[in-house]
Amino acid sequence: MPNARKIAGRGGLYTLLGMFVFFSAFPFYWMVIATFKTDHDLFTPLNNPFLFNEPATLDHLKLLFFDTHYLTYLWNTLAVGLVVVVITLIVAVPAAYALARWARGWGEMLGIGIFLTYLVPPTILFIPLARFTAFLGLQESLWSLILVYPTFTIPFCTWLLMGFFKTIPKDIEEQAMIDGLSRFGAMWKVVLPLSISGVLTVVVFAFTLSMHEFIYALTFISVSVKKTVSIGVPEELVRGDVFQWGPLMAGALVASLPVAIVYTFFLDRFVAGFTMGAVK
């Protein structure tokens, strides 16, 4: 009897998980199908849309990579993301370290204050920031994005790193300082190597957050060759009213998968930041 019940429980579990996986992943399965289907197969309403009724094709991928600006979008995204990562690290690492180490009451408050600025949404800031970048002559330039993206990476990453630095016992660096290292030396040679996983997390988040960003890129950039993937694909691969679904889905899929794989590995740490490190 208990065995039958266990099997029923397993069955229930897999059914439930199956339904959730279907709900979450179906749009991406749908992209895979459209990426490799011939146009004729895609646009015949009577064909079973879930299967390949005609042999698969690489035409959409070829069109995407050779006849559109897709590679340029990928390159722009990569360039912006990497520069934003560097800026974020330069600003957030020292700030987080100082807040975690020297600050008592006011530091905690300041840390929370910095985190709260993460909740001020781009949808409130984009109008003044659009004027701001125009004033600096940066409209239609990737530099406008590089200047503005740290508005969401710095607050969140500072907060995240603060949590990481707090988990490293003070004794370790104090011992290093007794052994003759300066405060800076201790930070650089002892603390930073220990918090490498925290720094890596920040690298991943600063990059993915930049890659996901939509509203600033939509507002600041209208020249096709300056667009990033997240606006280039939905805005530019649609020619007039004609949706080129094959290349469009291919473009969405190719850009989504690598970043999703990396992000999944770091998701737990990201969430630890949201829950204010309250749950260990």
Next chain:
Amino acid sequence: MSRPTVSDPAVDGAHAGIRDREGALAKLMIAPAILYIVAMIGVPFVLSILYSLSDATTGDPSIRIVGLRNFAAALKDPVFRLSLWNTVLFTLVSQCFVVLLSRLLATALLKQFRGKWIVRFLIMLPWTAPISLGTIGWLWMFDSIFSPIDWVLRYVGLLGAPGALLGAGTNLYYLGIPGLAISSVILVDIWRILPLATVIQLAGLSSIPRDLLEAAEVDGATPWRRTLMITIPLTLPITSIAFLFGVVFTFTDLVVVYVLTRGGPVNTTQVLSTWTFFRGIEGGNLAEGAAISLFMFPLLAAVAFLILRAARRTEVV
């Protein structure tokens, strides 16, 4: 500025001298972050308030204060009122679903089973992939002619035949009919936030001390009772954190509506963020755009306050 005493007496003397220099160093290290945040978040926020009180346009962006005229105009505009209502409706409905579904999903993911990493990867996709690209997938699924949902409905005979339950037409036009368009947007909102809420809930569930549940079981508490008396009260703060972040992200999101419907058909799915964009940037009326966006602020401030309170309570646990 009390500092816990260091046990080694040799260090104590040295510390007194270093402390001042360290204070200066600390300020120096924090300064760039603060300066950047003030310049790029603080100043623009104030600027946004100034714009909302002015008559600035893209053509003439100089700020001349005209009072609360833009807010009054916005409140009189039926499209704005609809946007405000939609924003609240989409957020509340989607996030109620998200809280329930994420709890269910988190409970399932807590169990051991084979292939967990791939299940996790697939379930997290809506949050880990760029949102605009995921939404494009939905746009193709809601296509007015080639929607696979319509195909299935036709296949099982619910659509496209005379006398069929959902009508004799071949398609439902998900994004072309107000009620369906609203449901579609809410569905994608749920889809988008579910992974984030699930991971937060998972963190909460796995933080419950196992011996507490075991002790209750030994004492003869039924699974229901254990859930009701232990799991739910202990995870309430973290569940509310999941809910509140879901509210913030959905309330301020522009992408889902922008990519799926652009606010259509005839503004029936317009939300505050898209309406801000269409009036402020595409329409060139910076002042009105800023005023519309600022209507988001009271709710965000309230949510921030509640998040802090919930976070403090989790720490007590």
